[in-house]
Amino acid sequence: xxxxxxxxxxxxxxxDSSSDASxxxxxxxxxARRAIxxxxxxxxxxxxxxxxxxxxxxxxxxxxxxxxADVRAMQADxxxxxxxxxxxxxxxxxxxxxxxxxxxxxxxxGDGRSSMRGVAxxxxxxxxxxxxxxxxxxxxxxxxxxxxxxxxxxxxxxxLLSLSAYVSYQSRALPLAVSIDGPARETFDRGNAFYHARHxxxxxxxxxxxxxxxxxxxxxxxxxxxxxxxxxxxxLEWQSLGSLQRRIRACxxxxxxxxxxxxxxxxxxVELYLAWRAQGLxxxxxxxxx
Amino acid sequence: MPDARITVPASVARGKPxxxxxIVRHPMETGYRTDESGQSIPRNVIRSLAxxxxxxxxFSGRLxxxxxxxxxxxxxxxxxxxxxxxxxxVDDAGARGSDSAAVTVA
Numbered sequence: 407x408x409x410x411x412x413x414x415x416x417x418x419x420x421x422d423s424s425s426d427a428s429x430x431x432x433x434x435x436x437x438a439r440r441a442i443x444x445x446x447x448x449x450x451x452x453x454x455x456x457x458x459x460x461x462x463x464x465x466x467x468x469x470x471x472x473x474x475a476d477v478r479a480m481q482a483d484x485x486x487x488x489x490x491x492x493x494x495x496x497x498x499x500x501x502x503x504x505x506x507x508x509x510x511x512x513x514x515x516g517d518g519r520s521s522m523r524g525v526a527x528x529x530x531x532x533x534x535x536x537x538x539x540x541x542x543x544x545x546x547x548x549x550x551x552x553x554x555x556x557x558x559x560x561x562x563x564x565x566l567l568s569l570s571a572y573v574s575y576q577s578r579a580l581p582l583a584v585s586i587d588g589p590a591r592e593t594f595d596r597g598n599a600f601y602h603a604r605h606x607x608x609x610x611x612x613x614x615x616x617x618x619x620x621x622x623x624x625x626x627x628x629x630x631x632x633x634x635x636x637x638x639x640x641x642l643e644w645q646s647l648g649s650l651q652r653r654i655r656a657c658x659x660x661x662x663x664x665x666x667x668x669x670x671x672x673x674x675x676v677e678l679y680l681a682w683r684a685q686g687l688x689x690x691x692x693x694x695x696x
Numbered sequence: 697m698p699d700a701r702i703t704v705p706a707s708v709a710r711g712k713p714x715x716x717x718x719i720v721r722h723p724m725e726t727g728y729r730t731d732e733s734g735q736s737i738p739r740n741v742i743r744s745l746a747x748x749x750x751x752x753x754x755f756s757g758r759l760x761x762x763x764x765x766x767x768x769x770x771x772x773x774x775x776x777x778x779x780x781x782x783x784x785x786v787d788d789a790g791a792r793g794s795d796s797a798a799v800t801v802a
Binding site: 488 | 697698721766
């Protein structure tokens with residue numbers, strides 16, 4: 407327990423996200439002080455230090471609060487929100503038999519409107535069956551292959567997105583609540599490191615835009631805090647619904663960085679980190695974004 | 697995927713205008729985009745859409761590449777009796793779509 411407590415201490419700002427070189431040494435000594443403090447506390451039997459947040463919970467704002475009036479109106483209106491085309495498609499698919507078993511989602515899960523309530527808020531999630539963290543799309547595909555005897559759907563396919571949209575819709579307005587405990591911790595740590603590391607030709611980290619400069623303009627955009635709590639979302643730029651992985655890949659494209667392939671584990675690492683970072687924000691489904 | 701989502705009030709007053717809203721599933725490809733290899737993506741938009749109430753034309757429109765994907769249309773109709781709002785549309789590729797909704801006059 408004591409060794410674990412010391413191991414979870416993190417510097418409050420990693421070197422790359424510090425914009426002032428002279429802060430570096432002050433941070434180091436404060437880190438050292440905290441490590442000593444944790445060591446003392448744990449020697450006294452106090453529990454492990456909680457994972458520190460670079461964006462504190464009271465400061466969280468959904469991306470919809472950075473969006474213009476037209477986007478807010480479209481998301482708020484269930485009639486004109488194009489995401490419902492996918493939600494309705496997903497509902498039909500939920501009740502449609504598939505694969506070698508001839509089972510539908512409803513065969514095992516019954517009425518999705520009750521059985522799926524709250525589910526999306528817990529994803530990405532560690533699954534013992536695959537000894538890894540899965541996002542919702544991966545979990546849906548695993549149900550297809552393992553329970554229905556059907557082939558998995560490609561990422562960003564209409565079929566997978568529509569089911570993902572339908573399942574997410576059942577958690578509408580519920581607070582994000584992922585776990586980073588136990589075996590999920592490794593995935594979280596990788597996602598945390600990725601988020602704070604510089605990437606690409608522009609050598610930018612996610613934190614530099616979304617933690618330090620949210621609310622400011624980047625060309626014609628207002629930088630949001632980058633939570634992803636509205637995904638899968640109908641993005642006007644895509645003229646289609648798309649997943650959070652697609653959005654993350656688009657951000658990496660924007661900073662001219664290598665984009666992991668859709669479904670790559672690095673993307674799920676980041677998804678888990680983002681969901682933890684956005685803890686408590688309501689899931690917006692179907693989301694609309696610019 | 698549904699072809700469209702039509703929204704009308706649950707019941708309408710005789711002779712009073714009521715709001716009809718439809719969102720049609722369609723990519724409305726403008727013809728101005730190119731794909732990753734630089735090839736032009738051919739234009740395919742809904743070019744005409746018509747709405748008939750119990751067979752009588754109550755709304756029609758000619759759409760073009762300026763209308764975004766999954767077009768959303770909103771207009772008003774008055775009805776003297778209950779019936780069926782029937783939408784039909786055709787796109788540049790010749791594909792036809794249709795959907796309908798029931799209207800109840802109180």
